[in-house]
Amino acid sequence: MSIQAHGVSWSTAGRLIVDDVSLAITPGETVGLLGPNGSGKSSLLRLLCGLRRATEGVVTFDDAPLEQLSRREIARRLALVEQNATTDADVTVLDVVRLGRTPWRSILSGWHEEDSAAVEQALAQVGMTTRRHQSWHTLSGGERQRVHIARALAQRPQELLLDEPTNHLDIQHQLEILALVRRLSTTCVMALHDLNLAAMFCDQLVLLKEGRLAAAGKPESVLTSQRILEVYGVETVIERSPHHGCLHVHYLPRRDTSTQAPLTPYA
Numbered sequence: 001m002s003i004q005a006h007g008v009s010w011s012t013a014g015r016l017i018v019d020d021v022s023l024a025i026t027p028g029e030t031v032g033l034l035g036p037n038g039s040g041k042s043s044l045l046r047l048l049c050g051l052r053r054a055t056e057g058v059v060t061f062d063d064a065p066l067e068q069l070s071r072r073e074i075a076r077r078l079a080l081v082e083q084n085a086t087t088d089a090d091v092t093v094l095d096v097v098r099l100g101r102t103p104w105r106s107i108l109s110g111w112h113e114e115d116s117a118a119v120e121q122a123l124a125q126v127g128m129t130t131r132r133h134q135s136w137h138t139l140s141g142g143e144r145q146r147v148h149i150a151r152a153l154a155q156r157p158q159e160l161l162l163d164e165p166t167n168h169l170d171i172q173h174q175l176e177i178l179a180l181v182r183r184l185s186t187t188c189v190m191a192l193h194d195l196n197l198a199a200m201f202c203d204q205l206v207l208l209k210e211g212r213l214a215a216a217g218k219p220e221s222v223l224t225s226q227r228i229l230e231v232y233g234v235e236t237v238i239e240r241s242p243h244h245g246c247l248h249v250h251y252l253p254r255r256d257t258s259t260q261a262p263l264t265p266y267a
């Protein structure tokens with residue numbers, strides 16, 4: 001297994017945020033982390049990469065407890081793309097992507113051909129090659145997101161954790177970034193809100209409800225109408241799309257239970 005969580009819990013300020021979560025992520029898989037707002041997705045991602053220390057349970061990488069790995073070992077093998085990460089420094093796109101090479105360099109080592117190749121490939125993968133000299137502060141939200149992903153890709157990690165990577169992206173770029181993530185041989189775990197995109201681009205899904213694991217497995221076993229109703233309180237009809245072959249979730253308007261009125265449009 002690549003990453004495993006064994007009965008992981010995290011509490012803060014007397015509140016249990018992540019509650020006894022166990023999961024096993026197979027190398028090379030793309031895993032979607034789903035759940036309503038506040039269900040603990042970001043917190044679990046932070047526990048998986050060691051930014052938070054579990055109050056109970058253990059996270060392992062290739063069966064080694066996370067605590068036994070040095071910061072450098074973790075930084076080399078794992079990259080995290082957080083939501084809304086920003087900087088006050090006056091840096092260019094290239095500067096940000098080059099930061100992805102930091103774990104591979106020491107104070108004494110120079111900048112190598114391999115570092116340049118990784119940076120160029122990452123810029124090309126997110127379609128930002130021609131923007132390399134643009135100031136970070138002048139980028140749109142979606143462009144910043146793509147540059148963050150390029151920084152993570154330049155790191156050439158074994159595991160890539162992404163917190164809502166499609167946030168700020170228009171639909172074309174959402175599809176492009178998720179297709180890119182899916183194509184990578186890197187193990188990817190990403191928090192997502194869009195159930196349809198999760199069904200299209202993930203091998204496995206992990207669904208959280210109030211910090212607990214509600215379901216985990218292939219999209220077909222996790223995304224059922226009954227479960228979506230239990231976890232999100234939303235009625236759905238789920239079918240296999242005749243267009244792309246993946247599950248498609250249709251969200252149904254709320255029924256007016258007081259009048260038993262038929263389904264009405266959201267508007």
Ligand SMILES: Nc1ncnc2c1ncn2[C@@H]1O[C@H](COP(=O)(O)OP(=O)(O)OP(=O)(O)O)[C@@H](O)[C@H]1O
Binds near residue numbers: 012013035039041191
């Ligand atoms: N450092 C903290 N101190 C106090 N509460 C926290 C802290 N970090 C997270 N929480 C709380 O834990 C809960 C889970 O937060 P988290 O960000 O993990 O959820 P999420 O599923 O990623 O949510 P969203 O979909 O809205 O991004 C929230 O209620 C949040 O307010």
